Amino acid sequence: MSVEYDIPLWIALPVSAFLLIGAFLTLTGTIGLIRLRIFYDRLHAPTLGSSWGTGAIVIASMILFSYLESRPVVHEILIGIFVTVTTPVTFMLLGRAALYRDRSEGSPLVPPMDVAPPPSKETTAEPAS
Template sequence: MTEIALPIWVQIVVSVLVLAGCLITLIGALSLFRLPSYYERVHTPSIIACAGCWLIVWSSVFYFSLQTHKPSFHTLLIAVLLSVAVPITNIFLMRAALFRDRRMGKDVPPSLSRIVSANPEGNDA
């Protein structure tokens, strides 16, 4: 593949998208230190990481489409898979944490399921 010198406006747009994506992801990472509970800490960075990922992926699509003079959407697969996997993983982590906290008797919302008892002793009253 031969390198084509892209115009300065393309380089600026790609740079702004990458830096914005990195900044959003950094803000999400810093929220890990600031937020008090596990439930808040697991939720916020995952949403922000997806937003940062989408900006970086769109910069990649823009750059490689202009570099090769044809549409280059193969990097969108990364963002799509991440956008599907992160919320699903988040749901499983939150449910596991709720299950653990209910078993330990912490003050969390009650279970909507009748399969798993909210009472650790097993005697539902």
């Protein structure tokens, strides 16, 4: 069960460590996706995979390919940046969609449309918390 290219130990160890960290964080995230009961709780679980799960695997890939091609290889960072920038957009949209659907059904689990402060205060200045 060996890889087809030659690498020294000081490359193999950090790459392996980052790979295992990333893979098991991702697995933990999906275990949470299955185990948690409420949708809003489940929304937190996949962020494990999309933050350091992806991050660690991308770092491992960067270390390995920088060694193999004997030049700094950073194109994996594109995936890192892409996932970092797009995940908030998708999860925000999903969260808002779920909130909208729950509100329109009148679910008691979610806060109603007018969370504090009430809309009559609109014109006055916001109190500085």
